[in-house]
Amino acid sequence: MYKVAGPSEYLAITGLFIDDVKLAKKKYVYPFQKCVKFDISPVNYEFNVQAMSAEKLPFVLPAVFTIGPRVDDHDSLMLYAKLVSSHDRHSNHVNDLVMGVIEGETRVLAASMTMDEIFRGTKQFKQQVFDQVQLELNQFGLHIYNANVKQLVDVPGHEYFSYLGQKTQMEAANQAKVDVSEAKMKGAIGAKEREGLTLQNAAKVDAESKIMATRRQGEGNKEEIRIETEVQIYKNQRDAEVEQANAELTKKKAMWSQSARMAEVEAHKAVSIREAALQMEVEKQNALTMTEKLRAQDLSKANIEYDIQVQETNTKLYAKQKAAEAVLFEAQKKAEAQKASADADLYARQRAAEAELYSKLKEAEGMTALAQAQAFSVGNLLKQVGGNYSSLRDYLMIYNGTYKDVAQLNSDAVRGLQPKINIWTGAPGNGVGEGSSNGGGSGGALKEIAGLYGMLPPLLQTVNDQTGMRPPSWLATLPTDYSTN
Template sequence: MYRVAKANEYLIITGIGIEDVKLAKKAWILPGQRSTTFSIAPVNYSFDVHAMSSEKLPFILPAVFTIGPRDDEANLKIYGKLLSEVAQDSQELHDLLKGVIEGETRVLAAGMTMEQIFQGTKEFKQQVYDKVQTELEHFGLRIYNSNIKQLVDVKGKEYFSFMGQKIQQEVANQAKVDVAEAKLKGDTGAKERAGLTLRNAARVDAETKIFELEQEGLRKQRQAKIEAQTTMYANERQVELAEANAVLATKRAAYAQQTKIAEVEATKTADIREAELTKTLEIRRAEAEMERLRASTLAKAQVDYEITVQQANAKLYEQQKQAEASRYAREAEAEAKLFEQQKEAEGIRAMSEAKADYIGRMLSAFGGNHVALQQFLMLERGTYTELASINATAVKGLQPKISVWSGAHGGGSGSGGQGGLAPEANAIKDIYTLLPPLHATIEEQTGIKMPMNNVYTAVQPRH
């Protein structure tokens, strides 16, 4: 529902969607929310506060307090929470406030004597007001007005009555004393007045004469002072006038100079403006002439541009054709060279394959003995002959040792089926039987030891 509070009221709302409490003058109350209306108008509370002085003398303090909430959001929320527990016009709220006021009053009275309370009633009441106000701030309340009445005795403890009677008696006695003193003063005063009249008359005459003389002297002093001040004032005015004239002359000179400067500036400004306008006019004329020349030249430039573009296109086409012909020639040459290299590679590969096949067959013939194959290839290629020639050249002029030897077993090579071998095998055998003496000779003559033991062993006849 939609609720609206009166001018002196507030709505305090709680429930779903509200973290603590919400204050409003008007609001929609949604499902799951609750609202309470409370008034902020001050309320009068009357109390008879029972207290006791430091001498344990009880008394009653009648008081009327006008109390209401502070009109700001924070204090109104505090006051609204208080009213959620007790009604605004309930006895519970009345007792709560009474308890605060009585408690502060009792604490304050317990630290004072009855005489202090009675003699300083105004100060006591102010202290009560201050203490109560401090405590009420915890509830969001303030005292708008307080009326603390005269202190009242507790029945059977008539302290204030006795104090009143005492004061009344003292006042009556004091009045009697005052009357007697007044009569004494009246009789004595009459006599004193007569004598005083004579003395005062003589004193007044003397004082009058002295006063007249003093007044005359003062008048002359004032007159001299006035004349001196007048002279000083006139001199000061003349000085000020001279200073004003000097300032005026200076300002006139400055104004005249500024006027001349302004006139010169105005003249020069006009000249500058005229020169600027002339310059602008010449620029506009030059721009117009440039546009005319540009328009007349543009057509010729356009024709020349088109001719140049056509010539450039023709030259570019010719260069493209030449580049394509050159590229075709290079490609043909590269293809021919590649074909030649391929054929050379094929020939080398065929030769290598033939050599590899030859070496493989020979290695198979020597039973896989690489050293024997190596020695055979050296014999086949004349390596030993070259070594012998080199050795002969090296020992020329020396007396070398000469070894004479013939075929294997001292008899040269045979041509029959010696040892049951085929003729081709016997021929190879004869060659290898010559190798040991040859290597021995090389080692003896040059100091070079040839690795022929394995070869020799390989060609020994098998039994």
């Protein structure tokens, strides 16, 4: 069934294919779906909240709240839809909910304020009630559009506001009586003060009047002389202005006469110019008539010749177009052949590049595997020597022939210098004997072994002097003192 909501209504749909609640203005409602129509227009809630102040004085707070859902917030509208989906908003459920929130927040706020604070700060009290109630109504998707808190009213049996009003009236009446007495006293004193001031001011005014009369008489004489002088000056100025006006009038009369004569001459010449212009127009029309006549005679001949030339030109143009189309077709075929050749060449290069890339990738994988194997081997060796880096370094140098290479480089360097060096092939007194630099002497196999061991200490000492590296303790120790002859 097709459901449509009113201008101030929404549809709340639940059921099949809907996880929670879906809001819409118009919608098809399928089987196994439930649709509830709810109104979103605000509603007035009128309450008489009974509260108690901090002095334990009860009072009644009449209030009217205009409350409705927040239509500009989808989440708030969803909360309100869930609230009224099973209860009408005019039902006791929604009314009790709003009433409970307003009464609870009003009582809590009133309990923290004295009666005087509530009575004197009605605007502030209203705003605080509004804020606290709105905070609680947010969880139901409701919004306070207007809140009107009326005058506080006494609870029957507790006439606090009545007595407060009577107190205020009595205080006002007593204050009025005091004000009337003070006004009478001030009036009597003021009357006497006014009489004395009147006599003093009268004497003062008489003295000042005599002085003012004398001063006014002198100023009157001065003013009379000044006025007579100004009248004479004004008369002279007016005579001069009259003479100047007469002179200007004479000049203007002469200019007007000259302008009238020039206008007559210009009018006569304008008539002559107009006659000449009209005659020129007549001559132009005659010339145009003759031209059109000659043009009509020659036009037929020109049209025939033009048609013949157009036919010949079209024939030549058609031939040239066919030739151009043939050349264009041949060029297109050549271009297609070149494109096919280029595509084949590009494909071959792409395959070659892919093969080279595959080879490089495999080579990189081999190098990576080799590096990983070397790292694994070095790690095992370091573990075997108990984590001693110096022992591992010495082992790797011996294994890779580093000492041999260093000895070879040193011997090549020394050979280039061609020094004369005697090397001990055996320790003195060991019975092996002494050899020379040319390898002379005899002693059999033991002599060769003795020569090898005798050459090892100088070699290790040379490596230590040049690189700072000492041989491992299990191989040999450097002598503290040895001699060369």
